[in-house]
Amino acid sequence: MKNYDVIIIGAGAAGLMCAITAAKRNKSVLLVEHARKVGRKILMSGGGRCNFTNMYTEPENFLSANPHFCKSALSQYTQWDFIDLVNQHGVAYHEKTLGQLFCDNSSKDIVQLLLKECHQHNVIIELESKVTALEAMPSGFSVSVNQRSLSAGAVVVATGGLSIPSMGPHGFGYQIAEQFGLPVLPTSAALVPFVMNSRWQKQSAELSGNSFDAIASNHAQSFKEAVLLTHKGLSGPAILQISSYWQPGESITLNLAPEMDLASWLKQQKQQMAKSQLKTVLSQLFSKRLAAHMVTSWLKLNTDDNKVMAELGDKELEAIGNTLNNFTVYPEATEGYKTAEVTLGGIDTHSLSSKTMMCNDIPGLFFIGEAVDVTGHLGGYNFQWAWSSGWVAGQNV
Numbered sequence: 001m002k003n004y005d006v007i008i009i010g011a012g013a014a015g016l017m018c019a020i021t022a023a024k025r026n027k028s029v030l031l032v033e034h035a036r037k038v039g040r041k042i043l044m045s046g047g048g049r050c051n052f053t054n055m056y057t058e059p060e061n062f063l064s065a066n067p068h069f070c071k072s073a074l075s076q077y078t079q080w081d082f083i084d085l086v087n088q089h090g091v092a093y094h095e096k097t098l099g100q101l102f103c104d105n106s107s108k109d110i111v112q113l114l115l116k117e118c119h120q121h122n123v124i125i126e127l128e129s130k131v132t133a134l135e136a137m138p139s140g141f142s143v144s145v146n147q148r149s150l151s152a153g154a155v156v157v158a159t160g161g162l163s164i165p166s167m168g169p170h171g172f173g174y175q176i177a178e179q180f181g182l183p184v185l186p187t188s189a190a191l192v193p194f195v196m197n198s199r200w201q202k203q204s205a206e207l208s209g210n211s212f213d214a215i216a217s218n219h220a221q222s223f224k225e226a227v228l229l230t231h232k233g234l235s236g237p238a239i240l241q242i243s244s245y246w247q248p249g250e251s252i253t254l255n256l257a258p259e260m261d262l263a264s265w266l267k268q269q270k271q272q273m274a275k276s277q278l279k280t281v282l283s284q285l286f287s288k289r290l291a292a293h294m295v296t297s298w299l300k301l302n303t304d305d306n307k308v309m310a311e312l313g314d315k316e317l318e319a320i321g322n323t324l325n326n327f328t329v330y331p332e333a334t335e336g337y338k339t340a341e342v343t344l345g346g347i348d349t350h351s352l353s354s355k356t357m358m359c360n361d362i363p364g365l366f367f368i369g370e371a372v373d374v375t376g377h378l379g380g381y382n383f384q385w386a387w388s389s390g391w392v393a394g395q396n397v
């Protein structure tokens, strides 16, 4: 039986970083990947330009049943460490917004950087190879890969989450966790668009593609970013962010003019644009189509839509302004794993050491990356978690 110091299951962002780190410590490393290529999610990320980290990464940018868990890994391998690596390889990048760093050219630059490091430090990568079973042995583990049995002193599970089912296989990490008696917290799609009911979809069909800045909030969180109207409902960064905090049946509030008290503004406009219709006044802030749609569909006015501003009472304008500053929507569902960027939940961190990513009760078995119950906000945080947790495990295998 061929033996390695470390076998890593999954060559995504976390598995690649772990492999490089362990190999730099002169460990013999086998990285097993079921797909034909490594880092497929890196390649498709950030619209092909990979938002590889965020300059303002803080533990507050992550969701977990154990919010303190991510602190150790994030402080042991920070965003600045990954930025150093990117700089060493001469990869060009820029800050798009809110500390989000994207490649200037292509996500391929990040994958090439990681592959170069793997080759330089003699990581053995086996593509088109699926790990189907893992057993503990008196010393180390036996790993079944493509009908062969291999052995390793340490095994790192870096199998990712459940998003983009077409990229399967999914769920092997959770299966291994259960086999070894580690709790797996319920999973759900996160950073995912909302589906609105069929009435909304019908009424808003023509508006698909319109976007506006808003604050999307619920009882737990608020995000000020763009909202995009889609054929099915709502998307855009503000919606993806709040989706991670949403439970079925709950509402979301959209402040459609975050910088303005719309009630006061509309009353001012009544003085200045007395003969204009409400939709004309609102089209100073929103696209013409969206402004008209707001008046006819979203505001549900008990009055003639065509009234001019002078005919609208101050109380009416106050109600309109307040509604648009606190517009409540009831998503029917999310689009699910098919379009979700990440998976919420996963392997319960209480079973893992935050300092090493190793299982507390199973020496030599590690879990890293998205498989673990640590989920980042939108904006490069999920890759930073993959780099940080991968590096920490690589230092401790």
Ligand code: FDA
Pocket: 009, 010, 011, 012, 013, 014, 015, 032, 033, 034, 035, 039, 040, 041, 042, 044, 045, 046, 047, 050, 051, 052, 053, 129, 130, 131, 132, 158, 159, 160, 161, 163, 164, 167, 168, 169, 170, 172, 173, 340, 341, 342, 368, 369, 370, 371, 379, 380, 381, 382, 383, 384, 386
């Ligand atoms: P990842 O899923 O990347 O890798 C797991 C690997 O394990 C896969 O390659 C899989 O094939 C392999 N595997 C699973 N089971 C196996 C088995 N039994 N045997 C062998 N191999 C197995 N994040 C961010 O920070 N910035 C961004 O710009 C984006 N953009 C983005 C866009 C889209 C469309 C998606 C879907 C996601 C993002 N993300 C993101 C999220 C980010 O891609 C994600 O958090 C990381 O890729 C997770 O890395 P992991 O290595 O944990 O899992």
